[in-house]
Amino acid sequence: MALQTHEESYVASPSIRDAESGYASGASSEASFPEVYFTKPHLKFLNAQLQQLEPQDILRWCITSLPGLYQTTAFGLTGLVTVDMLSKLGGPIKHNVDLIFLDTLYHFEETLSLVDRVRRRYGATIHVYKPEGCETADDFVAKHGDKLWETNEELYDYVAKVEPAERAYSELQVRAVLTGRRRSQGGKRGDLDIIEIDDAGMIKVNPLANWSFAQVQEYVNANKVPYNELLERGYKSVGDWHSTQPVAAGEDERSGRWKGRTKTECGIHNPKSRYAQFLMQQAQKQQEEELSQALQNVTMVA
Template identity: 70%
Template sequence: MGVHRESEASNLESGYASGASSTGAFPQIIITKPHLKFLNSTLNNLSPMDILRWCKISFPNLYQTTAFGITGLVTLDMLSKLQAETPSAPSIDAIFLDTLYHFQETLDLVEKTRQRYPNVNLHVYKPEGCETTEEFEAKHGQELWKTNADLYDWVAKVEPAQRAYSDLNVAAVLTGRRRSQGAKRESLEIIEIDEAGLIKINPLAAWSFKQVNDYVRENNVPYNELLDRGYKSVGDWHSTEPVGEAEDERSGRWKGQAKTECGIHNKRSKYAQFLMEMEQKRQQEELTSALEKVQASKNEAVVVAV
């Protein structure tokens, strides 16, 4: 994905700066900050289905990003219903990031939803150059989430997401985040715009876990079997645990750690900094290797001279 450059002036005038990008990372959709504020205040009064109807006619290159959590499944069901209402209209495809460390129950659910919603296209993205867990570990080592959590987030989630957005020319995405999930999501808006210019819409932001659960039961939506075993938010098997009744939904993710997000919904500046640090490390390693070769050559010269 190309480097995205932003100007200070464009940041002041609009909700995001993709219009100032020389690379055209995302299709140009300009939303000023006052307009964004107005839209959020208005959309807060609409039902999720009405928000999705509005999104379908408002945003080109709109996709759903989903890890097949319960909220994302409700969104998927609603999108399928909307597509049935207007079959001639463009569909909203879904993007799934397969980290290669999902629970088997999650992977089984992916296949169930493919069968249940054949009118929703699914694009699956995996870590670059890897099709299996074995290939991932051969490339990055075992338990990378322990040895270098930032690198794991980057190669397993952030880079595949950015590759998907670039390949598919994504301008806006629907997410399954809700305010009632806790952690840093209590102040979630319906529409957000990140630093790279990507528009994120959270159609079920105002719904509680009970509302989501009720919808699943009433509409016979397929869901992850792990939810019946005490899980409420399901991610990778190595960083997901069941939660207690008094705990918020995402308390089972990265339990005992300070982190609450995987990186996809964190500020991208953190990952720009991470990439810069990785590049500096690579350059340092190259310099060290070059110096070692020079020293080795000198040692050989000394041996020959003797």
């Protein structure tokens, strides 16, 4: 029998080579790769290292390390700074990151005007997601009733923000997102890490977590970054018109959101909204009932 040469022994398909070596490569045809994930020690280590870097360096790390990377933004100051920083990163690696904007149908006209200005200024690709089955506020009222944010706040957060975000992540195959959250915004954001993992396994990166409002504003002014005109009228954090007010002197940035209530987040950055938990419980209950019925049918046949 003829002997096989050293060179011939490696003439095999990528999948065979992967199987022989025990490793999978980027060229492998095997669908055996895990989703992007970090162990707790790895995440702790990364946060300790990234904590010492400037936002631009954190963004470079994200671009080179995280597949399926997008930026979620309501076009607040911090998100706008991130967009501008990304547009100015040098190097051979593609630095354009698509934006995801959740149009609740209740944004200020000034916010919608800003979206168009950002698109023109940076040539950004903006994926707009609205409440399912709704194109206008009238559609929303017809489907969910008038002033849902007052009659059922949890349901409003879910249908206007949480569900559209989940739909965006699924359709766009998002694995990691850049957010505009900072510790100095107060509330539940006071102990933010640079990298966080939510309950669904989504990687959330807060590149400007260390910055103060003054630093953000200084960058905006120095780089002539377009911003929401409402900021000149006392607003520091802008959301829906029905739940956003100007901020008084001495109050934290997000005190104008949901004024007079203990609420500080809309559900997108909460572990799970109560309404989302209710839906999960209902689905689990239905599965249990279907399984019980199936077992009864099997018993009757036997």
